[in-house]
Amino acid sequence: MVYLRSLFLIIAGFAAGINAKSSTGDSVLVIVEPKQQDNYNLFFSGLKEQGYDLTFRAPKAEAPALIEYDVPAFAHVIVLASETKVFARDITPQSLVQLLAKKTNLIVALSPKQTPLTSLAAEFSLTLPPPGTPLVSYFPAREGPANVIPVSVPAKHTILSPNLHPVWFSGVPHTIGNNPLLVPILRAPAESFASETDGGSADSLVDSAERGGEGLWAGSQQGLVTGFQTLDGSRITWVGGADVFSDEYAKKEVSKGVPSGNLQFARDVAKWTFQETNVLRIDRTTHNRVNSTESLDQYTTNDQIEYAAYISKYDSKTGNWAPCTCLKDLQLEFTMLDPHIRTALLPVAAEPGKYATTFRAPDRHGVFKFVINYKRKGMSFLESSTTVAVVPPRHDGYPRFLSAAWPYYTGAISTSVAFFLFSAVWLASEAREKKAKGHKAE
Amino acid sequence: MLSLHIVALLIAGAQAAVLTLQSPRFTVTSSTGAQLRSEPISLARPASIPVTLEKDDVLKVTFQVIEKGASKGVQPHQTFLRFYDKKSGEEGIQPIRVTNGGKAKFELNMAKPPLSLPPTSDAPLQVTLLIGSPLHSPLSVALFDLVVPASQPAPVHPDEASFHPLPEIHHTFRPEQKLPPKPISAIFSVLVLSPWVVLLGLWAQTAPRVPHLLSPSILPFIGTLGAFQGLLVWYWADLKLGQVLTYGAVLGLVTIFTGKQALSKIGDQRVGRK
Known part of the structure; x- marks a missing residue:
């Protein structure tokens, strides 16, 4: 039944002449607070132009379900509700992992708030700083709060378009474990660090570093946007802050006259996650x-x-x-x-x-x-x-007529020939007994 | 929170305050306490000679953070030393404790390296001082290149190797079997044929006569015997066992009759029944 339906969808897709799409399906579920839905209009319309079929769902709404009768209802899921602490019953870390196992691709946004998804990130070898400590950077000197940071994008990257403009980011960093399934997409600037924006003191930073381990989240080894590809091939991208996809940052200029790279960056991330590129x-x-x-x-x-x-x-x-x-x-x-x-x-x-x-x-x-x-x-x-x-070679697969065996071949052949000659002479000769009798008679 | 930032910005904008370092200096002492090197740090460019630390040496960096044009010390929010290995991309960040008066002292004891020091190879670490504060414009000072003894390499995930091209593996084959030189095989083949000299020599003396060779009762038997020999040579050269057994069975039937006829004929001759 489901198969028939998906077949119908494929046929409908062809009929509609959808130009560009994912290799695994076009249906996308976006879990976003209805109030914030309009913040991401550019990102969503970009996806729609590409031929995706977006369905929106509030984090606490019961429908549409993620998994129906053990079959994922959508090919891709975007969780932009990064600050929601209580989700509907079927949106749990376990169900997201289940979706991944059933080859659904996910984009999950995080925030400095502690949510069920924060603990899920740890299962993907991403370690988040304590709640309430977003990424802060005083570099470069600029107007605006310290936790809205322009991040330069690597010029050459397997996932991103070449030579993107810097991307505005605000959210949490994470340290990237050494799990090779992780694909770092965007790393934090070297001068940035995670800190409480208000009341964060210099001494508390030193203290947290002295505590050892992962006491301090700082420097370019941290990730901001990190992908993860499961062994089955499904992909999940962890985004440190949902604002990367927002219209505000897409329109915000990095410097005078230079637009930010957010929109293209968001598209590239979605393209990779939704199995369009590098497949x-x-x-x-x-x-x-x-x-x-x-x-x-x-x-x-x-x-x-x-x-x-x-x-x-x-x-x-x-x-x-x-x-x-x-x-x-x-x-x-x-x-x-x-x-x-x-x-x-x-x-x-x-x-x-x-x-x-x-x-x-x-x-x-x-x-x-x-x-x-x-x-x-x-x-x-x-x-x-x-x-x-x-x-090994079959009985007749070995080399024949070896020169080392010539004496054996000649021996066997000469014995055969001798036997044949002897038989012929013995059969064809006259009886010897008769001769012997003849001698005696003489 | 936002209002605090706006206030901060307003202050920053109004004062356009720039931070600077007063009397920045680094010292290298050996484990015995002997001073190996002590130099002031230039804010304009990093030290031209890399700072080298041996196993037990201690590096000390001292400075005071002040506002430019004022002598009052400042405690910035962010005072980090960044160690960066350009070759491997490994990076370590070490926050430095700054007093309210802006005085800072950092000690790096190589006998007990801090966790923030990244895994090092033979490439030098670039050491940068990063000072950031909501009230001032940020300051980044390249201090010097630091050469430290190579550390253990960073731990690698066991599956990491399979994400890179693996070393090629070539199978080591057993050596080809060696054959003796052909002339030797030929000489021994001739040796094997030597009894023929004896046989033919003796036959030449006895000169056996074959009067019955073409007799119709003997010739078929000799012929079938010859055919058998031929079949075996054919088997050796080309045939499979099944074929040989089939052909041999047919030939054997014929041989039984020709043999019986030939042998009974010879028997008759010997007994004298003609």
Whole structure:
């Protein structure tokens, strides 16, 4: 039923001629306080232009449900209600994790207030400062409060558009754990730190640092916007403050005449989170002996094996998967328990999207696997495993007519020939007994 | 909270106060207390010679934060020393305690490095003093490059390696089997053939005659025996066991008849029944 419905949605989508969309679905649920909904109009209209289908829900409203009959009702969820402490019954940290497990993508905004989502962030290796301590920076000298900070964006980033203008930020920083599934998107300025804005004293900062551990949230190692890609491929982005998406910051100038990069930044973050960019897949893999095209279930030790993988990248502009020659460090492993061979899988110039290599099967027999396990931060993970057997040569597969065996061959052949000659002579000769009798008779 | 900021801004705007450091100085002392280096810090540019600390050395940085043009000390909200490793991107922030009079003293004892010191390699750490206050314009002073003994590398997540290209693995193959030189094989093959010299020599002396070779009862048997030998050579060169058994069975049937005929014929001859 659900399948039928999603099929219908796809057909409806095609009929409507929606141009750009996510590789996993267009329905988005936005959980936002109705009062604040108008603060994010530019962000929302940008999403709608891209072809997303937005549904709004107040944090305390009971409907529409996140998960219906164990099936997520939306392809993506944005939680902008960062200051809400009490959510409706079905919006819990557990249900958000469940959504991730069911391949729904999330954008979650945080705030200096302690909410259920604050504790969820810790499960993603993000450590937040104590409640009530937003990010503060006195650098650069500027008008306006110290907790509204222009953050310069890395010029080259796998997720963000190149050369974005600085982004206005206000909210909480977090320290980023060493979990490799985390994808830092925006880091705090080096001069910034988390502090109580009013009444925060210099001594309390020193005291918190002396307490050791994560006593002080300061410097460029902190994250402001951090993505996390689960092993299943679903993505969640933690945003230190919902205001990054707001119209106010999108319109606010960074310096005279220079617009802020917030709008494009928000789009880039949404594009990555909603599986529009950096989405790869393995279409198929092939393996065969060199000079043959037939895929075998078993190979002989020392065979020259040719392996190829066809990889596509999702193009959100056309909504199609296009062959991608973009990977430079793809590797193939030929493993039996441990990898016996690990070799680069290089793009084939003549065929876009094809990555191929040739290697000699190890002289060990057993059940082997061709394994591609490509994980890079910010890209979807590529995994493929094909099981084949590697066997010793069959009884007639060994080399024949070895020069070392010539004496044995000649010996056997000469014995055979001698036996044949002897038989022929014995059969064809005259009976010897008769002769003997003849001698005696003489 | 917001009103406080506005007040702060108003003050900042009215005074446009700029902070500066009075008598900034750093000293390096060894563990025995001997002074190795003591220099005033220039606010304009960092010290040209990097400060090097050995295992037990102590670095002391002292200064007083004052408003420019006034001698009164100021306690800013933010007084941080930033240690930054440009090569690895590791960074450590150390807040410095400043008294109400603006006096600050920071001590870095390498025998007991603070937690804020980032993991270091052989690259020097850039040390920057960051002073921020809601009432003044911020001040950032590059102090000097700091060379400290390399520390343990930062802990890495066990799965981190799989997010980077892994080292290539090549299988070590067993060496190819070595064959003896062909001339030696040929010499031994000839040696194996040497009994033929003896056989043919002896046969030449006895000169066996074969009067019955073409007799219709003997020739088929010799022929089938020859066919058997041929079949075995064919088997060695090309055939599979199943084929050999099939062909051999057919050939065997024929051989039984030809053999029976030939042997009974010879038997008859020997007994003398003609």
